Amino acid sequence: xxxxxxxxxxxxxxxxxxxxxxxxxxxxxxxxxxxxxxxxxxxxxxxxxxxxxxxxxxxxxxxxxxxxxxxxxxxxxxxxxxxxxxxxxxxxxxxxxxxxxxxxxxxxxxxxxxxxxxxxxxxxxxxxxxxxxxxxxxxxxxxxxxxxxxxxxxxxxxxxxxxxxxxxxxxxxxxxxxxxxxxxxxxxxxxxxxxxxxxxxxxxxxxxxxxxxxxxxxxxxxxxxxxxxxxxxxxxxxxxxxxxxxxxxxxxxxxxxxxxxxxxxxxxxxxxxxxxxxxxxxxxxxxxxxxxxxxxxxxxxxxxxxxxxxxxxxxxxxxxxxxxxxxxxxxxxxxxxxxxxxxxxxxxxxxxxxxxxxxxxxxxxxxxxxxxxxxxxxxxxxxxxxxxxxxxxxxxxxxxxxxxxxxxxxxxxxxxxxxxxxxxxxxxxxxxxxxxxxxxxxxxxxxxxxxxxxxxxxxxxxxxxxxxxxxxxxxxxxxxxxxxxxxxxxxxxxxxxxxxxxxxxxxxxxxxxxxxxxxxxxxxxxxxxxxxxxxxxxxxxxxxxxxxxxxxxxxxxxxxxxxxxxxxxxxxxxxxxxxxxxxxxxxxxxxxxxxxxxxxxxxxxxxxxxxxxxxxxxxxxxxxxxxxxxxxxxxxxxxxxxxxxxxxxxxxxxxxxxxxxxxxxxxxxxxxxxxxxxxxxxxxxxxxxxxxxxxxxxxxxxxxxxxxxxxxxxxxxxxxxxxxxxxxxxxxxxxxxxxxxxxxxxxxxxxxxxxxxxxxxxxxxxxxxxxxxxxxxxxxxxxxxxxxxxxxxxxxxxxxxxxxxxxxxxxxxxxxxxxxxxxxxxxxxxxxxxxxxxxxxxxxxxxxxxxxxxxxx
Numbered sequence: 001x002x003x004x005x006x007x008x009x010x011x012x013x014x015x016x017x018x019x020x021x022x023x024x025x026x027x028x029x030x031x032x033x034x035x036x037x038x039x040x041x042x043x044x045x046x047x048x049x050x051x052x053x054x055x056x057x058x059x060x061x062x063x064x065x066x067x068x069x070x071x072x073x074x075x076x077x078x079x080x081x082x083x084x085x086x087x088x089x090x091x092x093x094x095x096x097x098x099x100x101x102x103x104x105x106x107x108x109x110x111x112x113x114x115x116x117x118x119x120x121x122x123x124x125x126x127x128x129x130x131x132x133x134x135x136x137x138x139x140x141x142x143x144x145x146x147x148x149x150x151x152x153x154x155x156x157x158x159x160x161x162x163x164x165x166x167x168x169x170x171x172x173x174x175x176x177x178x179x180x181x182x183x184x185x186x187x188x189x190x191x192x193x194x195x196x197x198x199x200x201x202x203x204x205x206x207x208x209x210x211x212x213x214x215x216x217x218x219x220x221x222x223x224x225x226x227x228x229x230x231x232x233x234x235x236x237x238x239x240x241x242x243x244x245x246x247x248x249x250x251x252x253x254x255x256x257x258x259x260x261x262x263x264x265x266x267x268x269x270x271x272x273x274x275x276x277x278x279x280x281x282x283x284x285x286x287x288x289x290x291x292x293x294x295x296x297x298x299x300x301x302x303x304x305x306x307x308x309x310x311x312x313x314x315x316x317x318x319x320x321x322x323x324x325x326x327x328x329x330x331x332x333x334x335x336x337x338x339x340x341x342x343x344x345x346x347x348x349x350x351x352x353x354x355x356x357x358x359x360x361x362x363x364x365x366x367x368x369x370x371x372x373x374x375x376x377x378x379x380x381x382x383x384x385x386x387x388x389x390x391x392x393x394x395x396x397x398x399x400x401x402x403x404x405x406x407x408x409x410x411x412x413x414x415x416x417x418x419x420x421x422x423x424x425x426x427x428x429x430x431x432x433x434x435x436x437x438x439x440x441x442x443x444x445x446x447x448x449x450x451x452x453x454x455x456x457x458x459x460x461x462x463x464x465x466x467x468x469x470x471x472x473x474x475x476x477x478x479x480x481x482x483x484x485x486x487x488x489x490x491x492x493x494x495x496x497x498x499x500x501x502x503x504x505x506x507x508x509x510x511x512x513x514x515x516x517x518x519x520x521x522x523x524x525x526x527x528x529x530x531x532x533x534x535x536x537x538x539x540x541x542x543x544x545x546x547x548x549x550x551x552x553x554x555x556x557x558x559x560x561x562x563x564x565x566x567x568x569x570x571x572x573x574x575x576x577x578x579x580x581x582x583x584x585x586x587x588x589x590x591x592x593x594x595x596x597x598x599x600x601x602x603x604x605x606x607x608x609x610x611x612x613x614x615x616x617x618x619x620x621x622x623x624x625x626x627x628x629x630x631x632x633x634x635x636x637x638x639x640x641x642x643x644x645x646x647x648x649x650x651x652x653x654x655x656x657x658x659x660x661x662x663x664x665x666x667x668x669x670x671x672x673x674x675x676x677x678x679x680x681x682x683x684x685x686x687x688x689x690x691x692x693x694x695x696x697x698x699x700x701x702x703x704x705x706x707x708x709x710x711x712x713x714x715x716x717x718x719x720x721x722x723x724x725x726x727x728x729x730x731x732x733x734x735x736x737x738x739x740x741x742x743x744x745x746x747x748x749x750x751x752x753x754x755x756x757x758x759x760x761x762x763x764x765x766x767x768x769x770x771x772x773x774x775x776x777x778x779x780x781x782x783x784x785x786x787x788x789x790x791x792x793x794x795x796x797x798x799x800x801x802x803x804x805x806x807x808x809x810x811x812x813x814x815x816x817x818x819x820x821x822x823x824x825x826x827x828x829x830x831x832x833x834x835x836x837x838x839x840x841x842x843x844x845x846x847x848x849x850x851x852x853x854x855x856x857x
Contacts, residue, residue, distance in 0.1 A: 437477030635756025810840030
């Protein structure tokens with residue numbers, strides 16, 4: 001109760017060794033107690049020891065009241081029902097039953113080995129002085145065993161659990177029992193040695209590991225259980241399962257003895273040896289079953305940790321799709337709230353895109369016009385002739401123009417031989433522009449030359465109309481046509497139309513008809529908030545044709561981060577093999593924010609296409625190399641934090657006396673500013689590590705681990721680390737977990753010693769080293785390095801300064817100018833005239849201010 005799941009691994013071996021130490025102390029102190037207190041007072045002394053122990057427990061419960069509450073914790077009603085000990089089912093039941101079996105088999109195996117050990121010991125000492133020999137042997141045996149137990153518990157248990165994990169540690173005893181059982185069996189069969197020798201070694205191993213490693217791993221195995229039933233299950237195991245297993249062991253021993261007397265002749269010589277071999281076979285069988293139970297627990301362990309980390313709330317995997325569909329249909333049929341029905345249609349489009357018409361088509365006549373539009377738009381994504389008649393009957397009723405236009409489009413797409421004459425009447429000027437534009441676009445797709453000419457004239461009148469609605473619907477219809485014919489001449493004017501909706505639909509027209517000369521307009525559209533979404537969808541519609549210019553835009557460091565992000569998103573939405581090639585190639589060669597954006601885009605591609613694409617192209621080893629790169633970068637960040645932490649650099653110098661006269665002196669702690677920037681780099685690198693791990697391991701497990709590790713609760717952090725420890729198996733796992741654990745920066749740096757060779761540097765030298773790694777630093781961290789160099793008056797190389805002056809980010813150039821003003825005013829005077837045309841207005845103003853200050857003509 002005092003420790004979380006990670007702390008238990010480290011502390012429980014030490015605490016539980018108290019039982020072993022008590023055995024040693026009591027053994028050596030008993031003669032002294034008898035000598036000084038006498039035999040009649042031993043019980044009183046024992047009572048005093050119990051009182052002392054109770055006092056210690058009282059002290060602990062008072063000091064750590066949060067761990068020992070007076071009343072049970074309040075549990076939400078729905079959670080209490082889910083995790084009720086009377087109705088344990090699902091994943092909990094699948095974990096608790098093997099968990100109980102684990103402790104039952106451990107006890108059964110212990111009793112079997114114990115019984116056979118003493119039985120063979122008695123057989124080996126049947127002489128008159130056999131009792132004294134047994135006592136002498138047991139004294140020596142127990143003394144050596146107790147010493148080894150204490151040493152194992154103090155120096156090996158926690159390290160083993162940390163190194164090979166809980167389940168690797170738990171498997172040592174059953175594997176050892178199986179190996180030594182085979183050893184005893186082989187020796188007895190071949191006559192090389194008696195069963196007794198093998199059983200002595202087996203008993204020693206079982207006693208040593210049962211009260212050390214198994215005792216250590218036991219409490220950890222209960223941690224995935226919800227808090228409200230954990231103590232109940234643990235009490236049931238300790239109070240019911242273990243005593244039951246002892247009784248079961250007795251029954252098994254009786255059954256084996258009865259079986260031996262049934263199939264073997266007790267009067268024959270060698271009966272005891274053959275009986276011992278049958279017990280060895282039973283030990284082998286239980287050892288194998290125990291291994292199987294451990295494997296079963298392991299398969300449930302991480303999943304239950306993830307589930308409990310999410311507090312048992314609804315997740316995607318918990319959804320019964322059939323029941324969900326029934327609920328959606330019931331809401332659409334009987335629900336009254338329009339918003340609820342709209343949400344249900346949207347949910348249906350997400351969970352069953354292809355068969356959504358099966359539910360929505362029969363309900364179309366019962367829906368409002370807004371819901372009819374939404375339903376038809378969803379059905380148009382996967383048009384199915386099965387629902388053609390239902391949509392046709394809807395179109396023949398009195399419906400709003402928007403619904404009629406969508407119905408006409410659905411009918412046209414699903415009919416095998418559509419009749420153009422049926423939609424020609426909709427070309428009349430009296431028809432609503434929505435329907436008229438849709439009819440014209442459909443005719444331009446499949447009509448003959450004369451029909452296409454008629455539809456073209458209709459659209460020409462619409463896009464040149466003075467009415468905004470006419471132009472909007474006309475341009476929208478152009479996007480649905482396969483060819484623009486002579487209407488492409490109007491595209492330049494439509495791109496500059498005063499109506500935002502017209503400009504948006506015009507971008508769709510450019511993409512639909514592949515007007516290459518206007519592709520730059522789509523790229524420019526990404527720069528403006530009003531047209532960004534329309535430009536993005538248009539670029540996605542271009543498919544592979546748009547990839548080269550999108551990659552070029554995303555690689556342009558002079559463009560804003562938002563525009564570059566939109567370019568990567570567009571490539572990801574295209575989702576073709578060529579798009580995957582572009583994303584994976586850039587993932588391997590880029591760094592920082594760009595790599596993070598690419599990783600996110602790859603992970604969100606539908607159907608795990610991005611994950612499979614990465615593994616096909618670079619493989620598991622390639623992803624592991626990227627994780628190691630991030631850890632090596634973290635080593636450089638930690639080295640910077642360690643070497644620069646002791647620097648006290650508070651500056652009150654402003655950049656200019658003119659600014660100081662207006663604003664007064666500004667005080668800035670540049671050391672803390674740089675350290676904070678480096679800490680942000682650490683968070684970014686760790687986030688990229690988690691993103692990369694999602695390509696190798698279940699998304700839910702990594703997401704749950706990341707979510708809990710980001711928590712401020714030590715218990716949640718420990719749970720996240722435990723999930724990660726039992727999910728990840730990369731070569732650098734130990735270093736990664738040490739970094740994520742709440743250690744100091746010096747300890748984190750030490751954990752990366754195999755990847756990064758740390759050499760203590762002077763602060764100025766470390767800063768120059770960080771600037772040599774400028775391609776891996778964020779823009780803000782780079783600017784902080786320059787500002788600290790200026791405040792501390794540390795020298796930088798000419799190359800570092802000039803490169804920063806040419807940096808695409810304005811505030812980095814601003815920091816480089818400030819440093820150069822301190823370091824070399826002569827060089828600054830020579831460079832200032834060339835910097836007047838800086839695209840950043842703040843930098844340009846700074847340059848002009850310096851020109852005035854230095855009196856440059």
